[in-house]
Amino acid sequence: QHKFWETQPVGQFKDVGVTDLPEGPIEPATPLSEVKQEPYNLPAQYEWTTCDMESDETCNEVYALLKNNYVEDDENMFRFNYSKEFLSWALRPPGYYKSWHIGVRAKASKKLVAFITGIPARIRVRGEVVKMAEVNFLCVHKKLRSKRLAPVMIKEVTRRVHLENIWQAAYTAGVVLPTPVTTAQYWHRSLNPKKLIDVGFSRLGARMTMSRTIKLYKLPDSPVTPGFRKMELRDVPAVTRLLRNYLAQFVVAPDFDEDDVEHWLRPVENVIDSFVVESPETHEITDFCSFYTLPSSILGNQNYSTLKAAYSYYNVPTKTPLLQLMNDALIVAKQKDFDVFNALDVMFNESFVKELKFGPGDGQLHYYLYNYRLQQALRPSELGLVLL
Template identity: 60%
Template sequence: FGSSWESGFSAENSEVDRCLQGPEGNGISTGTVDTLMAEDEEKADVPPEAKEEVDGVETEDRDDDDEEEDGQDKDGNQIKKKKKKKKGKGAKSSAAGGDKDGDVEGEGEVDGEALSSQEQLLQMLRRSRVCEESRRHVERPHLFWDTQPVPNMAAENFQDSGPIDEIKTVEEVRDEPYNLPDAFEWVSCNVSDDKEANEIYTLLTENYVEDDDSMFRFDYSVAFLRWALQPPEHLPFWHLGVRVKSNQKLVGFITGIPANIQVYDQVVKMAEINFLCVHKKLRSKRLAPVLIKEITRRVNKQNVWQAVYTAGVVLPRPVSECRYYHRSLNPKKLIEVGFSHLGPRMTMARTIKLYKVPDHPQLMGMREMVKTDIPRVFELISSYLKKFPLHPEFTQDELAHWMLPREGVIYSFVREDSRGEVTDVCSFYSLPSSILGHDKYTLLKAAYSYWNVATSVQLSDLMYDALILARQRDFDVFNALNVMEHDSFLKDLKFGIGDGFLQYYLYNWKCPKIEPGGIGLVLL
């Protein structure tokens, strides 16, 4: 926090006004803005013949191989560096629950028998791609992130923990917001207001995480946004937007919520950063770093100097690299929309049978969580999370906010023993994706594993009931990261590995790297 880096944002006001007057979502081919993915480092270098017009305004074709990175040399002069843009389908995973399922292979193989030669080859290629991706990101410059208090990609692993920047005071933080071009203005977004909440929803729905093939896009509901952004002690001015002055159109967004995060043996006040989104028509205008710098300033003004965030891309430098796994609940639909596909020896009927789950939970005493369960659920989850090097420290009010069921948002269940005592808890939240351009389906319903604690049964048995409860509520797929103790059930419950990663990052905090099993934090 508190870097002196200035943005390279530049825009002709008349051009921006024109491009934002017409209808939105005109099918511009652009890259994804992932959580805290700074597109400031990737400005497309497009020959004139590769440009298209939308609403009478030329927009860049972001599928071009070449990109330029803008930055400054030590004397402050603008520099550009050519580099190759990686093409791939990793972003599809982001927009539809991490990654697409792999091929559905033979029934015995999915049940855990020896991997086929084809599967072994796929795993080898995945590892090779991961190694190449890591090497490429170590070697490439990060013109924004290299100015920030985050670990350098090439630096040795830390053995100690603590702040990276020198200790500052609130008085040292600038009072004025960072400059925007004359056509734009900063705003604090009020998600309690229906009109503003719907504007945020529209911006995210039409411009947030989307796969490279334009098949899926996250569809955050207004109810979900209010849940995600309004925990106890939230700060409305950490819900930051950028509007066009002339028509008040919302074109940029980033949020923070306060959290106490334990990193190894220290509890640190942090901001959880999320929902970085820039309107598609402004992706080449380098707005992302300005949003990051302004949310940083606002967080610093509250005497908070660290942050935690996740991204599907590799930036300097992850504290942990985790994988998404997917469990088909409605395989026929997943195959029809292109999220997964049949294996070479599988029929649709066999695949449906393979992934079928019972109609009702198998454990005795399973029921929906209610308000009176809060003290016991707080005790179970708080105690469980302490075993992981990175985890949130909740208050009881915070846990009540995150865990009490909300239809269409968060689903939480507990198991009672014969004496009526709650012994186990499982939960998942709903994050659907819009299915773009499909004749039959418009929405992919995805459940995401949240907080799960098993003390009287095996975790795999508890999560099997979670799958059943999700299928009862018409979810198509159940997603889980390989964090906490999830590895203990992923294989047995027929989860398929995704082909991408979710990186965890700490801002202005160094610590030893954490394996996925040591991560006790789930960010929405």
């Protein structure tokens, strides 16, 4: 079934329900001198390349590979189109390793044909903070699929992570692999229902007209919460305190310090939007919300080429109810011309989706840990982690 994944230190399907295995690393760390020093072998026509994401030229090549070959929905109508600015942000967090941005080139043409990345993260699992790699952007050019290139790329990123003395990883995928820590459901909130229907992202409901549908999804012109404003650099200490305190309640969540918050939660134009609620009386920061920008190419539509989507990221209500905070997020996303607002049913997101008129999508997202066993799969509401 899974000739590659059966050989890896991940939870195996045959062990699902076996409760006598301990939580924690599946295999121990080994001395660095025992980590393979040379890269894994690729088929002879291909060579490894380390992608310098500070170089505009390399960033452009990665962008183009992903734009044309990365993730599509199950009916091949949409394909993720991460922007260059987004990739540069996502791949250069505090303490990142250039060696974890791995490409494969055709030797003859030097064309970039495959890619995989890791970034360092501290992830808490129950009471323990574990140094991990977050692995993302695995992509093999459409013409090179099903040649078992992906396992070689995964082994190579694993080797380079091991060389930094890190032995665990977290990743997500739309496909089922051995074995999910949890499975989250995508929910979608129409902001521009006419366009979504025109491009086939959603359908006109039964007994609904276009004008009734547009009215159904109407939103106010500006946020309703007094003191709701864009996050600024000076908010980093307060946002870090709010977020650390909030994420403490989930079984798996990132361990963010101020440097992480400055990188991951500060607004970056066309990449991430984040907002705080500052109490008009005390000027205290009481709440936080954020979403990232990930457009999708619309494949084969005469009238439209991109779908502008916002994805719910980290949200922390303390004074403002989560429902109201997310309603304000929808309002600002609409003002910024997003077509749809997406959320997973992780953390407490289930508590607002129905009331705020999100509908369930046809996609799911499976979360995985590499070389770390959990006794039992989690509910998505026990997960406090959002990967890009």
